[in-house]
Amino acid sequence: MKLLRELLFPFIAVVAAFVVGGIFVLAIGDSPIETYRQLLGNAFSWPDGIGYTLFNATPLIFTGLAVAVAFRCGLLNIGAEGQLYVAAFATAWVAMKFGGVVVDVSGHNVSYSWMTLPALILVPLAICAAIFAGAVWGAIPGFLKARFGSHEVINTIMLNFVAVALCSYFTQYHYKVPGDPILESAPIGDGAHIAHLGKFIPGLPERIPLNLAFIFALIACALVYIFLWKTKWGYEIRATGANPSAAEYGGISVRKQIVLAMAVSGGLAGMVGVNEVLGYHHRYYDGFSDNYGFTGIAVALLGRNHPVGVLLAAILFAVLLRGGIFVDAFTDHVSKDIVQILQALVILFVAVKPNFRGAFSRFGMLKRSKV
């Protein structure tokens, strides 16, 4: 019964968002029924619907988990965007440097490879690079908060921009293929590619970019659950989030928890890089993130900061993303921007529910808190 109640509230928020969104659609002269049919109806066809939907969901699961873990510690990680960018670059760097020479159609060497490692070592190495880079980028605002009391909201927003700029710099000046008009890195070595799921699932064509990273996302959900509810570290994080002073009194070092939670959060966000670079583009591509970091906030909120909720919420948002393309093409006036409008409405409706009242700002906005 309690489970039903827990699910009811996000459900109501989503329905309310769709109702208000429907009013917007009506206002510009299209039929809400038809729009929503296009939006939702294309997501579950086989193979393209389910394939692309789950592919879209993969980064959202990671960023949703990232934000959720931080929330559990009472922190608002708006920096998932920056964390996933540095992670994507880091993983691309490892995959370029150790992936072996790549030649283009005319036989020129278009890679920056130092050496070639076998795939069995290269892929885990690249994944570790992504997690590590994301964790570091998340730990920085965590450290700034723990040591100086400066609030993570502003620092993470600032670091997002810094991250994108730095990655852009390295790509443009050091890792581009000369003559390439697009701001993207050189291709990664073949050994670093991760397989599309089409290779293992009969009936799923390999052209669909759904790849092993999705499986990693599912595993991450399970790991986050175990971490938060079955380990001592997870317990300490949750205790800190629930009541920092009581936690401190109970012997938990709140400062350490802040840094740890932000690092774990950043590492999770970093896994998006694995999906993008190793599983899809096979290079670092400037501006690849379609607001995954911010959408992760919505996913975490809707999913009540629980791995299962995050998974479901991520799939919902992925459905919207997929459907947006069809709405764009097949309705007269509605464009795929309805997706952002619906996302924002969902966040608003979830946010006004009393439960979440002030929980995150409670940590003391921008004070020099002697935590």
Place this chain on the structure above:
Amino acid sequence: MRDLFNVGLLLSTIRLATPLILAALGGLYSERSGVINIALEGLMLAGAFTAASVTHYLQNPWAGLIAAIGAGVLIASIHAVACIRFKADQVVTGAAINILMIGLPPFISGALFLSTGSTPQIPVNKLIPWTPVVIAFLLVFVTWYVLYKTPFGLRLRAVGENPEAADAAGISVTKIRYTGVLLSGALAGIGGAYLSIGQSSLFTRNMTSGRGFIALAALIFGKWRPVQTMLACLLFGFTDAIAIQLQGVRFGGEEIPNQFIQIIPYLLTIIVLAGFIGTSRAPRALGQPYEKER
């Protein structure tokens, strides 16, 4: 190198700083009353889009400016109601508004103008390139006066520092906070309008490209004080202007990467926030929804 620092650079700095000043001052009113406002980006977009659309329809930039103020107030009212009436988390609501304004202007634009990318171009003689600049700098001193020399300003600051005491003294915390947030919408709306009908001649999707966040950074860098915030905006406007000038220029044989200059405002803010350049103290009650005690 010498011809780098000239009048052109000064004018560029002022023009680039103007939208920042307007948005940052708006943020000041909101945050000084205790309501976090990270939605400056979205509010500017609201103003920019409305100004461009209305100016196109009525061929009158002043109408566009007024409409932009209205749009800013309207969108800010969502933030106000959610945060003040429903006590929603202020950062989350602000983020929601930013996401909303990524989609809403192109959505409406697609319906009105059949183009989600941009609104129709406005003829040059219908633009207002200098009025918002004057408004911005005047507002800095108006704000200084209002904040420190008027009863309203005192109440605003009181509500942001100690709402319980203000409430006990008979001040309506709710009304003051609503005023602060709606004012932030109005001012950010002007800032956005300047972008679309002052600096350029139309609205394009996401045209603020982070300026709302730079304005927020300037507000923090300026320690929530009007004159210091203006100086911060000028500094950040300067880095923007210099970045444009330095494109292609070589320092000792090496081109200066644009990205290094772009990140200066963000790094400065992080440094200030950590307390390395003086104490940056926020209004004490910032971010905490106010509950009336019985």
